[in-house]
Amino acid sequence: MNDLTQLMVAMEPLSPDLTINEVAEILLSEENRRFLCIPVVDRGRPIGTVSRNQLESIFMTIYGRDLYGKNKVTQLMNASPLMVEVKLPMEQAAQYITANMQAPITEDFVITHDGVYHGMGSVIDLLSAMERRVAERNVELGKAYRSLKESQSQLVHSEKMASLGQMVAGVAHEINTPLGYVKNNVEMAHEIHKDMVGLVAGFKALLALFDAEDADERAVSLQLQQVEAMAAEFEENFPQEDVAGLYGDTLYGIEQISEMVLNLKNFSRLDQAAVSNVSVNECIDSALLIAKNVVKHKAEVVKAYGEIPNVSCSPSQINQVFLNLLTNAAQSIDDFGTITVKTWAEGGYVHASVQDNGKGIERQHLKKIFDPFFTTKPVGKGTGLGLSITFKILQQHKGKLRVGSEPGAGTRFVISLPLQQTQPVLKEAV
Ligand SMILES: Nc1ncnc2c1ncn2[C@@H]1O[C@H](COP(=O)(O)OP(=O)(O)OP(=O)(O)O)[C@@H](O)[C@H]1O
Ligand SMILES: [Mg+2]
Known part of the structure; x- marks a missing residue:
């Protein structure tokens, strides 16, 4: 069903032959009380409208009814009434009517069908229909907005998961290297231990021979030679400084692993609230460590850290900024x-x-x-x-982000963080 037909009232039109007095009777009759205008139609074609206002203004003047009442209605009517084709969508009709209306609200409009009189529409009905439509659109828009917001946050979430995945892969790689040599060293320590168990057994056998009442000198010297050979072989296989280094390296590897784990914990701290006393230099180091796997094959990193005061910020979010x-x-x-x-400090x-x-x-x-x-x-x-x-x-940190770039030469991003947060930083970045 066409929009405008919903508003249309099939009103009996006036004939152009009627007099103003006759029209007054029709317009003022009980059944037509609610209409502001009545159309005048000549052989199917609308030629004007008579409005209650116009009629009343004549009838209220002294002798108005006697002077003009016998005149033809065509003398009183508005000969260029608002007319819209029934096929026009309601929005377009409303636009046309509001743009061409001469007597706002008191002017109704004629609805035609291929130029032939079809019915009447009231501006008040049109306004309330439009209002309902706007309300419906608002509900639809609200729904669309919410679903857009939802899919945006899902996308942001999946971006975060993707970068988390990338980060985890990088970190796993960083942990794997020290883990590899710690494993080797432990295997080596196991070999050393096995050889030492042999040596201890050799020494024990030697001691047993010494202690025996009937110690056979030949057997003692044989065992002594054997132990000496074992000790020499052990020293050759595992020189003392190497063994000491082995433990040193293993400890270093384990330290590296625990540093990485600690960093990872700091990096992805779930509490995003601002804390005071955060060192931006440390945040950069943290991000560098996490990004190591991505950065090391691509660039040498030159650090020019200044002596800067600590700031109050959400460290995990600032880490994320540097990682990006x-x-x-x-x-x-x-x-x-x-x-x-x-890094440097200037102007708060x-x-x-x-x-x-x-x-x-570009x-x-x-x-x-x-x-x-x-x-x-x-x-x-x-x-x-x-x-x-x-x-x-x-x-959200009341900070700034600036960029300068020259195609072919490079890019520089500068971030600025206020030393003090005037308001707490919001929980979520997006
Ligand atoms: N340092 C830079 N040098 C050159 N171009 C850059 C640099 N930083 C950002 N850009 C440009 O800005 C675009 C947007 O960067 P942004 O970090 O928002 O997204 P991305 O890096 O393309 O994707 P994502 O960060 O989600 O992996 C990049 O695609 C790139 O064209
Ligand atoms: Mg990026």
């Missing part, structure tokens, strides 16, 4: 380059810059890089969320 910037820097380098990380802020000599950012892309999902990386490589998350985190 360092990953982007490494990914921008084709062969092998340099990433320079600098701590600043940190991450600069690379990678391929840079001028026309610069405006878009903070938009969610903007990426120049191939499908599966980048989701385009890294910088938008970074931007959001800094916004």
